[in-house]
Amino acid sequence: MIRSSPKIEGIDLFDGVLLEKIRNESDIASYGSIRFRPLNSNDYDKGKLIYLTDNFLQLLSQLTEVGNVDKNQxxxxxxxxxSAGGHYVIVAEExxxxxxxxxLVTEQKFIHNCALRGHLEDVVVRTEYRDQQIGRLMVSIIKHLAKQLQCYKLTLECKDRLISFYEKSGFRxxxxxxxxMNIRF
Structure with a gap:
């Protein structure tokens, strides 16, 4: 079961009710003391009072280069x-x-009766929490959210070594x- 965190100050990136609907309408089971919620505007500072390396951007740095992003940025x-909408960053917190x-980033299309296409991005689990199926659970939550938002498909790009991980979650x-293909600037 997905449990929402008690409301923290700040602004959620999207309405957490969407996650409640997933909890109520899916087979995702409870995962101990881990809570799943939208990214919050206070997550820049999250964890800094306890450990200097436990905030959101530090987690992303375990996936790729983040750069020196200050609080204003x-x-x-x-x-x-x-404001743009279509961005659903979900965090797991313990x-x-x-x-x-x-x-999940949604793309508005003209094809498929003006449907939405979903893109799964930036899946990362803190090093010390890996091999506990948390990554698979995060992917499952994104899949349920994409279905709930009526995306006609959900796509991703990944490194070759991660193909089997995503295949186990139903991607082909x-x-x-x-x-x-890409061009990096």
Whole structure:
């Protein structure tokens, strides 16, 4: 069962009721003392009073380069994402520490009767919490959220070494459509 954290000060990136609906309408079971909730505007400072390395951005740095993001930059981007809509950053929290995160970004399309396409992004679990199925649970929550938002499909890009992880969560390479290309700037 997904449990929401008690309301903390600040602003949630999206309405936490969406996660409550997933808890009530899915087979996701309780996961001990871990709470699942939307990213909050206070998460820049989350954990800094206890450990200097337990906040949201430090967690993301275990996935990729974050850079030197100050609080004003964090809040500016947070409010831009909230205003634009379509960004669903979910965090898993235990004992005031953000231990995992995953993001659903929705893309508005003209095809498929003006449907939404979902993109699974930035799945990361804090090093000391890995191998406890938390990553798989985060992916499952994102899948349920994408269905709830009526996305016609959910896609992701991953490193080769992670293909089997995502296949175990139901993702498949599409024949003739398994290429991912990019230009980095």
């Amino acid at each position: 964090f809040l500016s981007r947070f409010h831009e994402m909230k 004992k005031n520490t953000i231990i995992a995160s995953a993001t 390479k599409e024949p003739g459509n398994g290429n991912s």
